[in-house]
Structure formats: C-alpha cells, structure tokens
Amino acid sequence: MENKTIITISRQFGSGGREIGKKIADQLGIPFYDKELIEIAAKESGMDKELFEEDDARTSKGFRLLGALGYSLGGPLSTITELSLNDRLYLVQEEVIKGVACEGSCVIVGRCADYVLRDRSDVLNVYIHADMEDRKERAVHSYEVDERDIEGSIKKIDKRRANYYEYYTDRKWGRAENYDISINSSTFGIDGTVEIIKMLAQKKAL
C-alpha cells in the first residue's frame, strides 16, 4: 500500500481481535505490536531505566520524568501523587506507541493505543467484539481458560481491560464512539473481518 496505514485494535477477550490484527499486519506486510511486544520494547528502550529505578525520591523523580516526557500534568495522571510501577510502565509504553506510529504503517493491539494516538488523523481505530458462544470456544481452545467457569473468567478479563482503559483515559471501554469502526467478528468470521478492516483502512487513507 502506498499510503500509511496505522490500525489500532481494541478487543473483547476471546473475540479473535489479536488474531485478526496479526493477519492484517501479515497480509499488508507491516509490523505488528501487541501487549507483550510493547512491554518488551518499553523495557529495552533505555527510557525505562530511569523510570523504573528504585529511588527514595520516587515521586519527585517521577514528576520530573513526566515533565521530560512532555506531560502537562493536566491529564488523567495529574491527581496521582506517587507514580506506581504500572503508571511508569504506561508512560513508557505510550512513548513506544507514539514512536512506532511515527515510523510508519503498523497494527497495534491493546494498550489504549487508540487513546494514545487520538491526535493523529491517519489512524483507524477498531474495536472487535463477538458473541459469547464464540468467545467461550476461543477461550477454551486458544487460551486454555478453565472450563468450569469460562463465562466468569471471560468477564473478569474484560473487566480488567475496561479498568485499565478507564484508568488511563477519560473514556468508557467498549463504547462505539471511541472507535472509527466496531465489528462483531461472529457476524463476519475472522477472515471476513480481516477483509473489512483492510478495506476500511484503505478507504480512510484515501
């Protein structure tokens, strides 16, 4: 593709969102980043050394670093007086996401990437959901979730994703208005959904 294609994917657990993202990236020949890869990149970035260093003056250092990262301290983190390890990890991940989006076309799954890149107009933000029956099957076969209470486990993981998203953004996870497009992968199938997103990314880039 000639135009830059940056696609972020948020997804319900078991909706196939990660698989869909990976297929899109492979078919378009562009890099793919998910939670694990972003965490690794953050930890390898060097930026983390200062952020993660144990320090008695953690708070002031944290805030100095926030300043260095260009934070106005007016965002959702402004009320935090001591930055937790998770908050610091989030900040480095945010920089990693902005960095890879700057470099060129890519697919990014999870990590509030839609929110992190909200000021860019060349990003297609996608949310993938699916019918509970399909999610249960995927949870058992692909993620080896305990069969005794699959639905409970699925809801717990979604709840964790929602909490993470709502803590770091000012939005509600899973609300259609956060995304350019939301798709039920049960309606169109994994490959059907891949085709739709590729087509829409092209439409948006025009």
Added chain:
Amino acid sequence: MENKTIITISRQFGSGGREIGKKIADQLGIPFYDKELIEIAAKESGMDKELFEEDDARTSKGFRLLGALGYSLGGPLSTITELSLNDRLYLVQEEVIKGVACEGSCVIVGRCADYVLRDRSDVLNVYIHADMEDRKERAVHSYEVDERDIEGSIKKIDKRRANYYEYYTDRKWGRAENYDISINSSTFGIDGTVEIIKMLAQKKAL
C-alpha cells in the same frame, strides 16, 4: 438484490444516521421506516384501538393484550403493574417492526429495532455515531437546534434515546456489542458510510 436485506440503524443525534438509512433504502429500492412512519403504522394498525382505548380496567386489559401479543410477561415489562400510554405504544410498534421485517427487505431506523429483531439471524444491526463538531453542524442546519447551547441539546436528545432504549431492553445504548457494526460517519462521510453498510449487508447475507 436477491437475498433479503433487513438493516436496523441506531444513531447518535446529528450523526446522519437517518439520512444514511434513507439513502441505503433508496439505493437498494427497499422500504424505509423511521420513528414517525412506525408510529403512523402502529396507529393505523387497528391493534391500537383496543390498546389505546380509555378504560377504567386499563391494567387488566393491558395485561390481557400483552398475553394476546404473545408476551410471557417475563421481559422488562413484567414489573409494570399499569401500562402507560408509552408502554402500550411500544408494544404495538414492536409488532409493526416484526411485521415489516417478516414482509421482506427494509431499513428500520430507531425504535429499538435491533432489540426487537434480536432472534432473527438475517438482520444487520448498525450503530452510527459521529464527531461532535459534525453533529453540531448537522443539528443547526438540518434540525434547527437552538445555537445557544447546541452541545447541551445534542446530549439531552442522546440521553432521551439512551433512556428509551435502556427502559425497553436489557442493554446499554451505544455499546458496540449490541450491534454487528458501529461506524463513525465523520471518518467515512455520509456516502462512504452508505457504501460500507450496503457492502456489509451483502457480506452478511452470503
């Protein structure tokens, strides 16, 4: 089109959802129903005469009619001991929506049609939203909303739609998971969104 195409559209106020629905119906040459047309159909159906008749024994009559309409009284209306005029209108509209969907291809905007037709597998449920700036412009130019507090007025109308939906269904209005597809009409434009929905309706029908 050879296959049956039933499309329901839910929409934020000012998102262009009604216009999009009308264009799809016109281009596919199939009937279009919105709130006004469904209300007229309900009032002309004859069914309303008994439902809307002033009656001292309104409650028992209401429940007899619920029974006649096939209600198990296990749904969201089961806790209502006296049916309001709105509840009775809802019930008749529900029958109208089921009826037009039975007759053949159509586009239905609003009136919880996605929920009413939830047991049919041949329906494409769509939610349309848009960026606030576009909604404000549409509100002023197409709907003559008072310019002094456009955003407040838009939010109030959305709130009314959400309340209506959440009163008659067990779902949250505007959550992606209610719909097969949710689209930001600001991203793709009105005609772009029309094209996407037509294409997806065809994909679903295959």
